[in-house]
Amino acid sequence: MAYKFRRQIFGFMDLLRFKRMVPVRENKLAEAPATPLPLTYRVNETAKILHPGLQTAELVAVEDVAADMKTYTFRLSKKMIFRAGQYVTVGHNVGESFVSRPYAVSSSPFTALRKGELSVTVKKAGFFSGWLYENAKPGDSFTIGDPSGFFFYDGVRDRSDIVGIAGGSGITPFVCMARAIAEGSENFNLTLLYGARTQADLAFKAELDRLAGNNFKVVYILSDENKPGYENGFITAEIIKKYAPESYSVMLCGPQAMYDFADKQLAQLGVGGKYVRKEANCLGNRDVKPEKYNLTVHIRDEVFKVAADSRETLLAAMERAGLKVPSKCRAGGCGYCHSRLIDGKFSIAGGDKRRLADSKFGYIHPCCTYPDSDMEIEVPQGE
């Protein structure tokens, strides 16, 4: 005979209890207080400080820091904190288009949190950085994006001694780290090897010298100048060995040529794999035969036809046409511009960093995708 469950001595009591579940719950729902429901919650408010989203910010100061390099300081409209080494996008209208670019933050995390200010330090190099250099002035309004990227120290993964290798404007995340170590928002030891062409190209030298102490050391390596107090040449295995502690993780930020050179040096030292991390660089134009293509863009229920060029990313084509589309890392990795391919042929630069299912179901990252034919895509609305 099948098993008959019984908990109460009198079995019908079990049935009675079952019947009472609904009235019991009805009462519980009816008897709860009528106090207004919360508009927000503590965790959700902290989340807003960690991920404030796109905000407007007033440029309050512009300062020359080295040849062709300026620091732009913004007054934030939203409270924010980030990890030293992260970047934000800085955006502004240029002509008919809204343009934004990712720049490593050079000011410290607590300056953002407690003073409501954030700085980026940018070298005049490309379209938007050139525009900034010539045009940006205090009082102008900009957009600042969410703190992003993974170029920061991780106490679980990394060794507590970090060797930082900076080339040119790649110094900015390390300036932030040095400041963060000094103020206590980051806790690790940084030995910074800072390479530049000449002394005049070094940014933040006075401050870095002042911050140098127990947890932070800095060495300058000039490639085109031989001066006392500076190393001369490139950041070689020999230089790294001379200044690095016994065991360490390496973080690199600079141009691709520097990464290629450093990889060989680090290989000689037997340092690689999880102990070496590089910040990604924005993808620019590709060197192919110029071809004109038509790009059809769906944003919600609107359709736009824009001109695309085989040399330019789809993102650049859309921005040029004045479309408001999402963009963040411009290196194919963050996925913020995640869009659906409807039709067309394309190439991906910088290694395919899409999710597996994105490739399967036809999604692309326009910031690293170049057209090889006319294309049709569906893109989420930009902020």
Add this chain to the structure above:
Amino acid sequence: MDRYDAVVIGAGNGGLVAAIRLLQGGAKVLLVEKHNLPGGFATSFRRGRFEFEASLHELNDFGPEGNGGDVRDLFDSLGVTDKIEWVPIPDAYRVIIRRENLDALMPFGKQAFIDKMERYVPGSRQSVERFFELGEQIRAAQAYTNSRNGAVDSSVMVREYGNYVRTGSYSVNEVLASLRMPQRARDIINAYWCYLGAHCDDLSFTHYVSMVIRYITRGAMMPKMRSHEISLAMCERIRELGGDIWFNTEAAKILTGNDGGVEGVVLKGGRQIKTRHVIANCSPHVVYGKMMDGVPEKIVRATNARKFAGRGFSMFLGLNKSADELGIENHNYFLYDTSDSVKQYELMKNIDTNRVQATVCLNRADPGCSPDGTAIMYFTTLYMSDCWGDVRPEDYARTKEKVANIMIDRFERDTGSKIRDSIEEISVATPMTYAHYCGHPEGGIYGYESQYWDGLNPRLQMMAHDYMTRGLRFAGGYSMRLSGYSSAYFSGDITGRQTVGDMKKEG
């Protein structure tokens, strides 16, 4: 252009299924999602050479072809099963409670499970067999309830599904005690409790047993390309059926008319969409708390009565050695301090005392999920209070790191495998992360807790009562099926079909 039969707010598991059901019912549907990706928690992300699963440990009740469970049947009727490649999970679970000298690896398959239990706990066989017998009867009763959309004939219930009715009001602990299951066997069989997020004095037995027998009798599956594959498959299906999906589109307000019912949705930025039907794949706290004006007192009270379930914390590791090299033997682990779930639940209220983890090594289900010579692991716990609300922004990174270390230490100590020096990538999601991406209050990932009075049974019986605003229904972890992947899918199925019914009634 700005008029839809129905707007689904949120492309989480519940919202995606609801949208497909609405479309299959002939409705013109707009699905809006504030994030740029579908799935809610059902997504993945890349770090270096790894692609991490964001949340799914194993999909319950899917089953292999030929022994398909209810989720497979649902996916079949949605038309998405074949869009997804599936991988089976090898074993049910390994539960380790070192302090109590408990280390049990439980297999899938009813007979194998009962036999293994008898080996670990001699004398447990009859009670475990009865557990499964009750489970099958409860499953049949649930199928009957579903076929009647909750409006059951009570005489049929008592006659045909007597054990369902007799066990229906009791907690897991109450029923297992009545089955005279030996304590050690109860400790092992209760291991899944953290998947439902309420301790076994609160947790409804019928809810728990129906989950356990579905796992054990049908096995569990994973989509090969992480849960992102399921989410994108559902999006593709929605588009095939003519639905619109707008990402980066937050619903700011739900507009109501003179009858208090739904008239439209206002998107962030001000654009208005006219509709008489909304399925909200988010919490009633958020909908009634900030998306609607003039909410009746009865609804405010009913919403205030609910208790937030666990707030999520997950650590994702990309390891530069293989699972074999690291000595990680199993796919999923439950590591507890105590088998007393009530005591354990108390310890989970505090960041410093919570050491529970449900841990997965994905390579044990799919060896090719990461490059040769590497492994992917993820570790999840729940906080049973708003303790992360005390963490200041300036202490946030440090607190994350502290919990990450707690998790690594426990895993190494309990399993003997050494992983710390092999961490190539790490990512940590906290209640703040979940609050950011999904907007849930306090960073909850489990909806409303399955309290003694607010369990699956009364919720299912009270679907009509809980439908309090004309045109507004809820899907996802906060709704009638409670939390978890399969539950969220079913909630979307139920609520989507109910809304199609609402539309037909309106004519």
